[in-house]
Amino acid sequence: MNAIKNITIGHTERLYKPVGYTMLANLVNIVPFCLSIEAIRIIFSAFDGSGQPLDTTHLWWIFGIMAVYMLVMALAERASYRANFRGAYEMSASGRLSLAEHLRKLSLGFLSKRDPGDLSSMLVTDFMMAETGISHHLPQLMGAVVMPVLAFASLIWIDWRMAVSMFAALPLALLVLWASTKAQRKLSGRQIQAKINAGNRLEEYLQGIRVMKAYNLLGDRFVRLRNAFGELRRACIRQEALLGPFVLLSITLVRAGLTMMVLCGTYLLLGGELSILVFVLFLVVGSRVFDPLTSALTNFTEFRYFSIAGGRILSLMNEPEMKGERQSPVAGDIRFEHVSFAYQGKEVLHDITVTLPKNSLTALVGPSGSGKSTVMKLCARFYDPQQGRISFGGVPMDEIAPESLMSHISMVFQDVYLFQDTIRNNIRFGKADATDEEIIAAARKACCHDFIMRLPQGYDTMVGEGGCTLSGGEKQRISIARAMLKDAQVILLDEATASLDPENEVEVQRAINSLIKGRTVIAIAHRLKTIKNADRIIVLDNGRIREEGTHDELVRKEGLYAHLWEIQESISGWKL
Ligand SMILES: Nc1ncnc2c1ncn2[C@@H]1O[C@H](COP(=O)(O)OP(=O)(O)OP(=O)(O)O)[C@@H](O)[C@H]1O
Structure with a gap:
């Protein structure tokens, strides 16, 4: 049965x-x-x-x-x-x-x-x-x-x-x-x-072929692939x-x-x-x-x-879906109260209590692995914390329907995923019923209209596999146009300009400035100069909040932030 x-x-x-x-x-x-x-x-x-x-x-x-x-x-x-x-x-x-x-x-x-x-x-x-x-x-x-x-x-x-x-x-x-x-x-x-492992090894082999060539790892990875297929063969024969x-x-x-x-x-x-x-x-x-x-x-x-x-x-x-039935507030403070969070049993955030105020720019800074991205993911309710409480606009986050919450949050990350579709439809993901006029207006504000018009089929140009190839900065601006169209009140930014060349960086920064005006913004910054003017800077270290304040306050404090700032200032004049 x-x-x-x-x-x-x-x-x-x-x-x-x-x-x-x-x-x-x-x-x-x-x-x-x-x-x-x-x-x-x-x-x-x-x-x-x-x-x-x-x-x-x-x-x-x-x-x-x-x-x-x-x-x-x-x-x-x-x-x-x-x-x-x-x-x-x-x-x-x-x-x-x-x-x-x-x-x-x-x-x-x-x-x-x-x-x-x-x-x-x-x-x-x-x-x-x-x-x-x-x-x-x-x-x-x-x-x-x-x-x-x-x-x-x-x-x-x-x-x-x-x-x-x-x-x-x-x-x-x-x-x-x-x-x-x-x-x-x-x-x-x-x-x-064994079948799944072989599939994963094959995917790893195909996707990493460039890195493998660069580091001469082809032999090593091929052995992993051969072992995985060997194990599959043995499992089939054994059965x-x-x-x-x-x-x-x-x-x-x-x-x-x-x-x-x-x-x-x-x-x-x-x-x-x-x-x-x-x-x-x-x-x-x-x-x-x-x-x-x-x-x-x-x-x-x-x-x-x-x-x-x-x-x-x-x-x-039968795996339970994320709970929560309540409608999300459109805007509001995001508040962490004694939040601790662990990935697979390993705690990476410890007893965080902080408020990310409405209509202001809060920057998260700190050394690599300090927990910035994790805080950001908790803000979007990608996970629920094991301890403590997070609320949005006064409503406990775990009572809000995830889809309702996401309709009021836009995210702009370094890695932009564009679907195999036209540029128009890729922007339209921000708002399914957007008119062409709205799409073009969003693209103009995100500083991408001009380069789109230079493409062979303009907004109808296909991107992704088999379509045209866009630079990192161009993809970024398309993702910002998407976020513009979505018009959410909360914007999560994972330093979107970090990997761009200076020319693209200026364009993307302009697009971001126009996106975040008057909204609740939480931004991860690796280069401190990009968040110098933030309303509030939160310095994370090893999963705890080490310092909080404005740029000037933190520099005066001569703590971790001042130290990081000093290092970045000293290397900013370096040229290769
Ligand atoms: N999906 C995951 N599974 C297990 N551990 C994770 C996962 N994501 C992050 N971690 C761990 O959690 C800790 C915090 O990671 P997080 O990505 O939040 O740091 P971060 O400050 O954003 O780092 P970076 O600046 O390098 O991006 C790190 O020790 C990391 O290894």
């Missing part, structure tokens, strides 16, 4: 239709059995020495019914085929979308614990397996269950000894398969993990080698049923306790029942493997 729940990703009701059709098709499959029995009986009675003539009229009737049966079957199978395949593909298409939607609502804390390769393999491969399980394996398995049950139920009335000998080994065969369940769960888990004997044994046991039936039949025939007609009948039925049964047993381990893949999807689907 669990396997079926897994493979349907919790939506067992989606199976009703395909199961119904398959059951029907299997029930109708009984007709040729009955007709064959009747045909055999007629033929036998013509040659049993009683002198009866062959009843050809009756035989013609049987052929006629058989022809109609074949037509009905073709139609029923078409319907069942459509229901199975459509159901499977529709389920995985909508399942993939709802999983992607669900992932968006999980905390980054949870997501960062998972391999990106694991998640993409789940969205693509695991769904594909569940799809195949539903469309191919499940109907076959059901057929393999329904047919023997029906056959046994009818044959037992004809001759119970023959029926029992035919199916005596079946429970044993199922027991053998069941015994391999635990081993398979373990082996399949390892195989799936086949250990589970194969179980499957083969259960198939042999099932087939032994046929042999036992022949032996029992011969013995009964010799003793005169069985007619030749009944013996032939059992032989015909046996061959019809055992063929689908053995192919279902062959595929059963694969079905269970697919169900493990479905179970992985299901467990991710």
